Amino acid sequence: xxxxxxxxxxxxxxxxxxxxxxxxxxxxxxxxxxxxxxxxxxxxxxxxxxxxxxxxxxxxxxxxxxxxxxxxxxxxxxxxxxxxxxxxxxxxxxxxxxxxxxxxxxxxxxxxxxxxxxxxxxxxxxxxxxxxxxxxxxxxxxxxxxxxxxxxxxxxxxxxxxxxxxxxxxxxxxxxxxxxxxxxxxxxxxxxxxxxxxxxxxxxxxxxxxxxxxxxxxxxxxxxxxxxxxxxxxxxxxxxxxxxxxxxxxxxxxxxxxxxxxxxxxxxxxxxxxxxxxxxxxxxxxxxxxxxxx
Numbered sequence: 001x002x003x004x005x006x007x008x009x010x011x012x013x014x015x016x017x018x019x020x021x022x023x024x025x026x027x028x029x030x031x032x033x034x035x036x037x038x039x040x041x042x043x044x045x046x047x048x049x050x051x052x053x054x055x056x057x058x059x060x061x062x063x064x065x066x067x068x069x070x071x072x073x074x075x076x077x078x079x080x081x082x083x084x085x086x087x088x089x090x091x092x093x094x095x096x097x098x099x100x101x102x103x104x105x106x107x108x109x110x111x112x113x114x115x116x117x118x119x120x121x122x123x124x125x126x127x128x129x130x131x132x133x134x135x136x137x138x139x140x141x142x143x144x145x146x147x148x149x150x151x152x153x154x155x156x157x158x159x160x161x162x163x164x165x166x167x168x169x170x171x172x173x174x175x176x177x178x179x180x181x182x183x184x185x186x187x188x189x190x191x192x193x194x195x196x197x198x199x200x201x202x203x204x205x206x207x208x209x210x211x212x213x214x215x216x217x218x219x220x221x222x223x224x225x226x227x228x229x230x231x232x233x234x235x236x237x238x239x240x241x242x243x244x245x246x247x248x249x250x251x252x253x254x255x256x257x258x259x260x261x262x263x264x265x266x267x268x269x270x271x272x273x274x275x276x277x278x279x280x281x282x283x284x285x286x287x288x289x290x291x292x293x294x
Contacts, residue, residue, distance in 0.1 A: 036265065038248040043268045050278070050285040077216070089115070090257025097255050098129040099163055101192045102143035102150040109184075109192065110139045111166045111176040113155065115255035125229035126207055127152060130222050139172050141223040144206050149190025152227060153198035157251040157263050162197070189230045199238045199250060203231040 045057050054060035076084060089095075098117035102110045116130035129152070131141040144150050155163045159182065166176035177184065184193035187203050194201040204227035212222040240246040247264060254262045 036263075038251075038264045039266055041266050041268045043270045050282050051289060086258065089255070093256045094254030094262050095256075097155050097163075097253060098127070099153040099155050099166075099195060099198065100129065100140050100144075100150055101153065101194060102140050103148055103192045104139070104143050105146050105148070108139075108173060109175050109177055110143055111180060111182075111195075112138070112140050113163055113167055114140070117152075120226065124207075127202065127204070127227050127229060128224060129227070130212075130224045132222050133220060137223075141209065141225060143192075144225055144227075145209055147206075148192065149187070149203065149205050149230075150192045150227070151187060151190065151194040152202040152204055152229075153195040154200040154250075155253045156197075156199060157253060159197045160253050160261065163253075185233075187231070194233060199235040200245070201233040202227070202229045203233070204229055 044059060048057075055064055074084075074087075095115045096117055098114045100110075100112055100114060104110070114129040114131060118128060120126035120128050131138045133141075140150075162180045162182050166180050168176070168179070170176065183196035185196035185201075187194055189203045190205070194203065207226040207228040210224040210226070211220045212224060213220050234245075238246055238250045247267060251263060256262050
């Protein structure tokens with residue numbers, strides 16, 4: 001998959017100076033290309049065979065060439081955690097974004113994006129997302145524990161700016177819906193609304209909240225939310241004839257490093273090998289390699 005990159009204002013920026021820096025860094029960028037469409041291609045190395053070394057392809061040789069510049073090894077116990085964050089989020093990519101709608105016990109609605117997010121299992125249907133507790137415990141992990149339920153909505157290209165603005169560091173009593181320009185849609189099972197503009201929304205109950213305690217400081221730095229999906233809302237126009245998502249119509253957004261985001265560029269299809277079908281070929285390849293090594 002190739003990602004086309006978008007750069008926006010920083011999520012959870014801690015200072016005005018950070019915001020000014022990132023806004024300035026976007027001023028010389030070309031406009032977003034709305035005419036770029038997702039297409040399916042062959043994988044990068046369609047002629048690859050079992051046990052073939054990476055240096056057998058030109059792209060592989062070019063990749064290995066970079067290793068000559070050496071490695072940087074980081075001891076996470078010694079490294080400043082504020083330096084670990086930008087490195088890790090720039091390397092562990094692309095990440096889907098959970099756009100979480102929740103409501104407090106007093107009725108204040110909250111809407112916020114979380115990029116430490118993924119599917120856990122389909123049986124039972126669970127997704128997870130993580131909320132940092134710095135500089136304070138966020139509204140979302142507080143709200144999802146109150147038993148009123150919440151929704152997880154997937155962000156698509158046409159409303160990325162609407163979603164991004166909800167990451168503003170507003171006070172707890174502020175309703176991010178009011179500045180998002182997005183539309184509330186009623187849920188079936190939970191009190192929190194879903195985002196009408198999202199083509200795929202999940203109504204969830206809290207399955208488990210796991211407080212992540214730092215092994216040295218003893219501080220609770222992060223809360224992981226395991227969400228039990230009770231209802232799924234999916235727009236018919238993003239489904240293909242097999243009843244699954246047509247990625248080209250879905251236009252999902254991925255979080256990258258820094259303040260960069262990605263849409264989908266080229267997508268390649270790569271079948272998974274089946275042992276019963278490939279066993280004989282694998283054994284032949286391994287036998288040939290053993291003879292050459294002898």
